[in-house]
Structure formats: C-alpha cells, structure tokens
Amino acid sequence: MQEDSGLPGGFCTRLLVTGGAGFIASHMIISLVENHPEYLVINLDKLDYCASLKNLDSIANRANYKFLQGDICDSHFVKQLFEAEHIDVVLHFAAQTHVDLSFLDSFKFAYVNTCGTHILLTAAYEASVKKFVYISTDEVYGGSLEEEFDETSPKRPTNPYASSKAAAESFVLFFWERYKFPVVITRCSNVYGPHQYPEKVIPKFISLLQQNRKCCIQGTGRQTRSFLYASDVVDALLTVLKVGKAGEIYNIGSNFEISVSQLARELIQMIQNTSSETETECWMDYVKDRPVNDLRYAMKSEKIHNLGWRPKVHWKDGIERTVAWYKNNFHNWKNVEHALEPFI
Template identity: 70%
Template sequence: MAAGSFGDEASTARAPGFAKRVLVTGGAGFIASHVVVSLVEKYPNYMVINLDKLDYCASLKNLEIISEKQNYKFIQGDICEPSFIKALFDTEKIDVVLHFAAQTYVDLSFWRKLEFNYVNVYGTYVLVGAAYEANVEKFIYVSTDEVYGGSCDKEFDESSPKQPTNPYAASKAAAECFVQYYWEKYQFPVVITRCSNVYGPHQFPEKVIPKFISLLQQNRKCCIHGLGLQRRNFLYASDVAEAFLTVMKKGHPGEIYNIGTNFEMSITQLAKELIHLIKNTSSEAETEYWMDYVKDRPTNDLGYPMDSEKMHSLGWRPKVSWNEGIKKTIEWYQENFHNWKNAEKALEPFPVAEESV
C-alpha cells in the first residue's frame, strides 16, 4: 500500500488481522525511514502508517523496499495542521505514535529560528494533543542529545538539566516540555528518547558524515567548521532503529531514555578517516590537502557524552562496528546521492538562507 488518503473508504476502516496500528511521523526522512522498514518487516501483524509532508530532506526512495507491503501505508501531510491531524487519528485508529518529524539541521536553525519553533514545538503540541484525545496507548517523542548542551568529559544521564545552546536544541527541549506535561497532568503514556549522532544510508547530505563522503566522492574537500575539535558519538542507523523498536515494546511510560554509544571521534579525525577510505591516502600531506577549514558556526558544542544504562536495562546495545557501518554508508552514497532533488546545495559549508527571527 504505497500511498493513500485517510479519507478513502478502504483506508478508514481498521484492517482486519492487524494487532496494532503504528503511526510514524517523518517516516520518509533519515532515521524514521529505517524505523518504518524495520517495523514493516519485523511486525507483519502491525499496520505501519508513515506520515510525512515530504520536505527537502525526505525521499520516498528510502522506503521502496517496503512500499508495496500490505501492512504499510504512506500519507502525505503536515503535523502543524490541527484539523488534518485530528481527522487522521479519528480515521486511522492509531495505537502507537513514534514522532520523528522535525526540522533538524543545526546550522540552518540559526537562520530560521521561527520555522524550527513552529515545526518542532507547535507541531509536537498539535500531535501530542491529538494523540491524547484519541487515547493512544503509547506516544514516543524523539528528542536529541543536544538538549543537554555541550560537555568535554562528564556524561549526561536522563536527569541532567537541559541547557540547549542552539535554536534547534532549544526547540527540541521546549517540545519535550509539552510532551512531559501530558504525563504529569494526565498520566498519558509518553516516552522521550534522546539520541546520539546517527549515520548511515538515507541521510540528507547536509549532515557531516554524508556531506564529507559526498564531497570526497566528487573530488571536493571536506569543509571543517572551526578547528574541528568537536567530538561526536556516532551510532549506525540499524542500531538506532532497533533501539526505537525496543522502546516501543519495553519503554516505561513517563520515562526518558538516552540512546547513545561510547564510540566517539573528533570532526577532524572523522575527515581524516573518510579521506583515507575514499581517497586511499598514504601521507599526512596528502590527507591535509583534502581538508578545508572554514569559520565556525555561532555555537558548536564540544561533545554530548551520554550514559545509556537505562536503555541497556531494556536489553538494547549497539551492535554495528564503526568499520562495518562506515563502509556500508560510503557504498550507499556512491549510488544514491541524487535521491533528493537539491542534494548538491547541501554540500556548501553553510546553508544559504536569510536571517529570520
């Protein structure tokens, strides 16, 4: 069932034989597309409904492998339209929500603060309110490690204070507050996740790993912000998808879960490793040739180390090694860079956008 309108008679009735109906927002984007594929393949008795407005960084090509499955449906729509969202819950009889849809590009958030707050905060407000009114069994909100602010060494746990340092992180932190409100006020079964940096196939090349890979594959230099000393923890996409399925099945209402890894490297180290793998460099001078240091963005946290013991207690741990994951990722971008119409624009050092409030 590749696409559809929930107003159609065939799509409004609860399909027989499905144990649950799961709504995934932003399912044509990066992480959520991996989650959608995993749900459809691992839970054939679940109807998986993918809601996506198909923004610039989304692509239905991410879902071709399951587009004709009988337990999958795509609906194009916007979480920021209350009447549309209410009608969707009324007709689709949703049991579980995995809410990924968001504006996520940190660099762009400095120029488009209002848009980030509208989509990330207001959109979540609309969605969680509709889910509450529809008496959904579980609402999983996908947040980010960036709500903690930066740290050089101290690990953040779920009780660490939120201290966001960029507009994107601030919008995600604010949205968390709306979600938590429904738990505190109504005991509505919400779960919040905060995830480390994720990499792998399907990611729009504005983010650092696919950007560096794509630049090098086009014989262009890696554009490194500032000194490149910022460190990031990287998780492979299939590991993260498994984490969200674990939270869906085992996550406790009202709880927050860090989804992280101890594997980390600096942006400079990342560039050097990708240069070595893609350009087969043999000398330091040759490696440096492919690195171009540009000005830093307005704020750039040094790192987001997290304690993920709560997730480990649910039985989840990352499995894919960096060497395995990065090789798969490099291979994927060799064939799929043009899955998005405007991918080439993403390879600029900074987004081309006008300042807004």
C-alpha cells in the same frame, strides 16, 4: 505493547510514524514492516527537502504499509487522521533537524518542532493512543567536555534546534504529568548510515569526497561527536516501544566518539586512498564555524542497557556500508547539491 486483534483492517496494532520518509524513521518503518506483518505502519510525511520516498522503495507495496502526505502543524488534518486511522501507537520523528539552518530561521524550528509536537500530542491524547514515543536528541543537554549526562541532567540547549526539541520535550512530559498520557522520550547520539540527507557531517564529507571535493570543516575540527549506526538506533527504539515505561526518558548513547577532523581524515583515506598525512590534509578545508558549536556531548545509557539494548554495529563496518550506499544514491533528493555548501 498491548495488542488488540479487534482493530479495523485486521491488524493487531496500527502505528503512526511521523517523518517516515526521512533518515532514521525510514529505517524504522522498513524494520517494522518487514518483521511485524501484524502491524499496519502508517507513514505521515510532509516530504520536505530532506525527505525521499526512495528510502522506502523496498516496502512501498507491502500490504501493511501506508503512506500519507501531510503536515503535523495542520491541526485539522492531524485530528482527522487520528479519527480515520484508529492509531494505537505514535513514533514521532518529524522535525526540522539541521543545526546550521536553525541559526538562520529559528522561528521555523520552534514552530515545527514545538508547536507541531503539541498539535500531535493533543490529537493523540484525544484519540486515546496507547503509547507515544518522542524522538529527541542529546543536544538538549548542551555541551560538556567533562560531564556525562544521564536522564536527570538539566537541559541547557545552546542552539535553536536543541532549544526547540527541549521545549517540545516539556510539552510531552506535561501530557504525562497532567493526564498520565503514556509518553516516552528518547535522547539519541548522532546517527549515521544510508538515507541521511547530505547536509549532516558524515554524508556531507562522503559526498564531497566522492565528487573529488574537499571536506569543509567548521572551525577547528576539534569538536567530537558520538555516532550510532542507524540499525542500532532502530533496535533501541524497538526496545523502548516494547518494554519502555510510560513517563520515562531513555538516553540512546554510543561508545564510539571521534573528532570532526579525525572523521574527515578517515573518510579521505578510505575514499581518496591517500597514503600520507600531508596528502590527507590537502583534502581538508577549514571554514567559518557556526555561531555556537558544542565541543562534546556525552551521555550515560545504563537505563536503556538495563532494558536489554546495546549497540552492535562496529564503526568500521557501519562506515563502509554508508560510503558504499552514497556512491549510487546521492541524487535521491531534489536539489541535493545545495546541501554540500559550507555554513555561511
């Protein structure tokens, strides 16, 4: 990533992180602010229900961090932001991400994830941004029990969330093909760790069990997911930021895979200290499945491995850290109890 010491404010690089009060983006901001004092990190967040500025308490007063509240779907605001802040690099995380909710309000997901990305791309292109990294998902490939997807595999999304991300990717790549605007796309496996709103499966199960409530498992629980700890994803994105090539797509995959039912069992045994299979099963409540629930996502990640990245955090260590964090931080969000209800 090219640096320019002549930028306004005395910083070498000015990075815009969208959705920075959310889960992965908050970890990204903390890493950038703490390890790169030469960067000014600008956090743009709407502060929707799943965002919390408490995620950023540790760096809130740092000189190279700035928070702006705003909506990526507000084209006038976004254009003014790029003009005023002289942005060099964009890390675009901001999105509606909960698959269950996407079935209930698909238009909102399409509008925020696709139109919001297009608005941001247009402003960034007009401001001659040097690099635009779009954080996408493995779900754009759709599910497969046998096939492992690489970056050239076709996109076959099976839910409104994944469809909106796939559509946004198409706009990102259009800006590369039409204008050679320096975009990069990353597609990541499921991520876990501190700061994640408890509507997602791992923090949801942890929070339910810490309140002595049963894990609500959608359908059969045979669905498997690959999981990466948040800091490993941050390292991957830093790698892409530094040496990822414009116009390319990079899978960020995990070598750890677990079924939802086995995930529940492990968390029950850890949090409730159950000693038998029968006792463990008593903490599992099978509920109605969502309309489409892919059984498995599997990606090949050799392309980003060739850039020097591989995951470092072992599942046992990562899940222990995550469980410990939620003991004291469940109420970091407003009305968070709603997140623990099963899909209806």
